[in-house]
Amino acid sequence: MNDMNNERAAKCAITDKNTAIDLRFVRNVVVKALILFILFNVLYTMINPLGWLGHISLYNSFFPGRDRLPFGEDPQHAYNLSTYNLDAMFASHRVSSNKPPDEFRVIVLGDSSVWGTLLEPQHTLSGKLNAANLHTCDGRLLQFYNLGYPTLSLTKDLLLLDDARAYRPDMVVWLVTLESFPLSSQLYSPLVANNADRIRDLITAYHLALDPMDPDLVKQTFYGRTILGQRRSLADWLRLQMYGVMWSSTGIDQVYPDDYPAAQRDFDQDVSFHDLQPPQLPEDALAWDVLEAGMQAAGDLPLLLVNEPILVSSGQNSDLRYNFFYPRWAYDQYRRELAVLAGQNAWHYLDAWDLVPEGEFTNSAIHLTPAGSQMLADRVSQQLSKTICIR
Amino acid sequence: MSLVNILILLALSLVLRVLLSPSLRQWILLAASVLLIYWLQPLSPIRYLDFWLPTFTLLLILIIWLFIADRQSLFSHENILAASLITLLILLVAITRYLGTSGILTASRPPQISQVILVLAVFFLIASVSTRLGRWRMFYPSAGAVIILGSFLLIKSPFLGVKASQGLRALMDQSTLTAAAADLRWLGFSYVAFRLLHVIRDVQKGRLKAVPLQQFANYVIFFPSFVAGPIDRLEHFSADLDREENPVVPDLVEGGKRVTIGLFKKFALADTLALIALNPVNAGQLTSSAWAWVQLYAYAFQIYLDFSGYTDIAIGLGRMIGFHLPENFDRPYIKENLTTFWNSWHITLTQWFRAYFFNPVTRSLRKARKPIPAYLVILTTQFSTMLLIGLWHGITWNFALWGAWHGIGLFLHNRWAQWTRPFFARHNLRPVIQRSMRAVSVFLTFNFVALGWLWFVLPDPALSWQVILKLFGIR
Numbered sequence: 001m002n003d004m005n006n007e008r009a010a011k012c013a014i015t016d017k018n019t020a021i022d023l024r025f026v027r028n029v030v031v032k033a034l035i036l037f038i039l040f041n042v043l044y045t046m047i048n049p050l051g052w053l054g055h056i057s058l059y060n061s062f063f064p065g066r067d068r069l070p071f072g073e074d075p076q077h078a079y080n081l082s083t084y085n086l087d088a089m090f091a092s093h094r095v096s097s098n099k100p101p102d103e104f105r106v107i108v109l110g111d112s113s114v115w116g117t118l119l120e121p122q123h124t125l126s127g128k129l130n131a132a133n134l135h136t137c138d139g140r141l142l143q144f145y146n147l148g149y150p151t152l153s154l155t156k157d158l159l160l161l162d163d164a165r166a167y168r169p170d171m172v173v174w175l176v177t178l179e180s181f182p183l184s185s186q187l188y189s190p191l192v193a194n195n196a197d198r199i200r201d202l203i204t205a206y207h208l209a210l211d212p213m214d215p216d217l218v219k220q221t222f223y224g225r226t227i228l229g230q231r232r233s234l235a236d237w238l239r240l241q242m243y244g245v246m247w248s249s250t251g252i253d254q255v256y257p258d259d260y261p262a263a264q265r266d267f268d269q270d271v272s273f274h275d276l277q278p279p280q281l282p283e284d285a286l287a288w289d290v291l292e293a294g295m296q297a298a299g300d301l302p303l304l305l306v307n308e309p310i311l312v313s314s315g316q317n318s319d320l321r322y323n324f325f326y327p328r329w330a331y332d333q334y335r336r337e338l339a340v341l342a343g344q345n346a347w348h349y350l351d352a353w354d355l356v357p358e359g360e361f362t363n364s365a366i367h368l369t370p371a372g373s374q375m376l377a378d379r380v381s382q383q384l385s386k387t388i389c390i391r
Numbered sequence: 392m393s394l395v396n397i398l399i400l401l402a403l404s405l406v407l408r409v410l411l412s413p414s415l416r417q418w419i420l421l422a423a424s425v426l427l428i429y430w431l432q433p434l435s436p437i438r439y440l441d442f443w444l445p446t447f448t449l450l451l452i453l454i455i456w457l458f459i460a461d462r463q464s465l466f467s468h469e470n471i472l473a474a475s476l477i478t479l480l481i482l483l484v485a486i487t488r489y490l491g492t493s494g495i496l497t498a499s500r501p502p503q504i505s506q507v508i509l510v511l512a513v514f515f516l517i518a519s520v521s522t523r524l525g526r527w528r529m530f531y532p533s534a535g536a537v538i539i540l541g542s543f544l545l546i547k548s549p550f551l552g553v554k555a556s557q558g559l560r561a562l563m564d565q566s567t568l569t570a571a572a573a574d575l576r577w578l579g580f581s582y583v584a585f586r587l588l589h590v591i592r593d594v595q596k597g598r599l600k601a602v603p604l605q606q607f608a609n610y611v612i613f614f615p616s617f618v619a620g621p622i623d624r625l626e627h628f629s630a631d632l633d634r635e636e637n638p639v640v641p642d643l644v645e646g647g648k649r650v651t652i653g654l655f656k657k658f659a660l661a662d663t664l665a666l667i668a669l670n671p672v673n674a675g676q677l678t679s680s681a682w683a684w685v686q687l688y689a690y691a692f693q694i695y696l697d698f699s700g701y702t703d704i705a706i707g708l709g710r711m712i713g714f715h716l717p718e719n720f721d722r723p724y725i726k727e728n729l730t731t732f733w734n735s736w737h738i739t740l741t742q743w744f745r746a747y748f749f750n751p752v753t754r755s756l757r758k759a760r761k762p763i764p765a766y767l768v769i770l771t772t773q774f775s776t777m778l779l780i781g782l783w784h785g786i787t788w789n790f791a792l793w794g795a796w797h798g799i800g801l802f803l804h805n806r807w808a809q810w811t812r813p814f815f816a817r818h819n820l821r822p823v824i825q826r827s828m829r830a831v832s833v834f835l836t837f838n839f840v841a842l843g844w845l846w847f848v849l850p851d852p853a854l855s856w857q858v859i860l861k862l863f864g865i866r
Contacts, residue, residue, distance in 0.1 A: 251678055
């Protein structure tokens with residue numbers, strides 16, 4: 001038996017000048033690799049590189065900054081992707097570039113209608129406002145930065161506003177709609193759910209009526225902090241940088257299909273809003289406190305609150321519903337309450353709910369065509385002149 | 392192949408090498424390769440085609456072997472065992488039809504067992520008759536080559552591919568309206584064809600001795616190199632089979648190292664570059680010349696890392712089992728001219744074409760009754776060889792143009808080298824000038840190759856031309 005083992009050992013061993021590659025050598029390599037792997041992961045959890053990695057970006061230096069925050073469900077064709085690393089998102093946006101002294105920086109917050117689903121960057125609200133070439137009375141050029149993001153949650157807007165303050169805005173334009181208000185939707189946005197620590201800070205700072213231990217908020221485990229647990233986030237960061245080439249080369253950051261299903265115009269005889277029934281929205285159903293927190297977060301900055309345009313349908317059962325999202329009773333009550341709140345707090349407020357005709361909506365009751373976007377931009381420009389001094 | 396596919400092949404290679412004796416390993420290797428060609432064959436919209444295509448590969452191997460086999464040992468115990476094993480495995484795969492509603496070893500359910508038995512019976516009848524027709528035997532290898540080239544034309548020509556798809560769909564009682572050339576995606580056939588043609592030609596020429604069926608089949612469908620090469624030579628592969636067993640651990644370590652490098656090249660580097668590499672969709676969206684160059688270079692490196700990554704994986708898996716597959720790449724992008732580039736890019740394919748097309752054609756042109764000028768011989772042979780290499784990728788205009796691009800490039804380099812040779816022979820240039828000239832040559836060669844990829848990657852030559860204009864800032 002021993003002879004056989006010796007023979008096998010001799011067969012398994014090859015000797016070159018430096019190393020004998022045998023089973024012992026392999027065992028040593030495996031053990032060393034395992035130790036290094038464990039050490040590296042423990043070190044990684046201690047350093048938490050994603051925290052500072054997000055600030056490192058090829059955008060605004062090697063590549064031009066993006067016109068809107070990264071978001072994409074079809075990265076291969078949109079040359080864009082959804083990531084939850086807020087620092088990386090902002091670092092890829094042109095809002096991170098240096099602010100010239102003659103610039104009056106306006107950040108525009110909101111949902112997918114502000115981000116500009118199906119709209120090229122120049123046709124979004126921010127794009128149209130920039131094209132208007134507005135100047136303040138002291139001669140500074142108004143530069144609008146699209147910080148809209150395609151999920152409906154005021155808490156998501158608050159999160160972005162809180163971060164955006166670091167980029168020295170001079171003013172905020174915040175577009176809201178009823179669908180962003182329900183309490184049940186606040187933590188549902190993946191961007192919110194995956195930035196749980198920041199959301200908990202906001203809940204504490206502004207005494208929000210949200211549960212900091214809500215199961216929607218993703219808990220960070222030890223494994224989740226290792227390099228294995230963060231492989232997706234790391235890959236997303238890398239892919240975001242890589243897609244900078246495609247952004248620079250094509251100017252494309254979303255898929256523009258030739259055809260898409262139009263927003264629904266005909267409805268069933270359904271008057272429910274989420275799980276709520278007429279005649280009244282309960283007092284605690286909407287996250288008014290998050291709206292107020294946003295106003296506080298803006299601090300001294302002038303803030304224009306806009307109730308964004310919605311599709312007012314003339315189709316079947318349109319006497320019951322304005323559109324897919326909203327039964328008339330719920331939306332009317334929301335509008336009334338928002339107007340009252342704005343009046344009580346002397347907020348700069350524009351109610352543009354019925355500004356855009358039915359034909360200027362695309363695939364959703366809040367997504368506008370370029371012409372619809374232009375109408376909104378014209379109206380917002382007028383309102384801006386009542387908020388700040390514009391020449 | 393996906394990462395999961397490759398990891399399964401890796402585990403299989405380990406089992407083959409560590410747990411099996413060399414003699415048993417060859418048989419299990421054959422069985423594994425047979426089953427794997429069914430498992431790897433992608434789903435086809437034509438009913439049962441993902442069963443029939445691997446089956447045809449196996450039957451083609453059997454018939455070609457029959458054509459070239461040694462008559463004395465045709466019915467040897469070993470050969471009968473190999474033929475039986477292949478046949479039984481085909482039947483085994485067919486029987487999986489009755490084990491579930493979807494394919495177990497195949498992408499979809501195999502056909503009725505009666506159909507499979509009928510096809511096998513007809514095949515063996517033809518094979519049996521052919522062994523008895525002694526006086527026609529001399530034509531068999533040529534007939535085999537015709538069958539292979541015919542199949543090749545069918546799957547590589549979009550026009551014939553659509554026609555064949557329509558025919559097969561009609562046979563299967565399926566709609567012919569959606570017939571497409573891509574329906575006939577015959578995994579690994581390009582490489583199978585090269586191996587079979589090499590054996591046929593070398594046996595015809597008396598350069599190669601016939602080998603037992605088990606060796607022959609193992610050579611043609613050796614699973615590490617079945618999908619993407621490299622194209623080994625039978626005598627080299629047989630030598631590996633017959634060679635005394637190498638020590639196991641160094642082979643596993645070296646093979647594992649090579650597989651790891653391949654996985655990194657393919658899945659980390661090439662797949663990342665694919666995000667920004669030029670492709671038929673983004674080529675029409677370019678707005679900037681400078682970034683278009685970046686995308687073109689990204690494609691050049693993506694295709695290299697992808698292909699050479701797969702080759703590393705194949706060579707590594709082969710080494711783990713105990714085989715030394717030939718190298719396919721040798722740092723091709725740092726070569727000083729196009730000739731050395733083609734000596735270091737897809738080496739086994741280039742060598743194949745050199746051996747079976749370029750050299751014979753050159754010889755015949757040089758021996759022509761009416762003397763042909765040397766430059767014309769070079770132009771004809773280089774151009775036609777590269778054209779064929781282009782068409783091997785697909786019988787379409789873009790691949791023809793890619794081949795022509797390189798054919799002309801090789802000819803121009805040949806003339807340039809001829810023209811400048813006396814100058815360089817007379818002048819002993821300073822090392823710094825030589826180094827500078829080398830750097831410029833590498834730069835020019837790489838860019839010539841990179842621009843050539845435009846014809847390769849974009850199916851529409853008009854789009855390729857538009858991109859060329861964009862690259863040079865003309866549009």
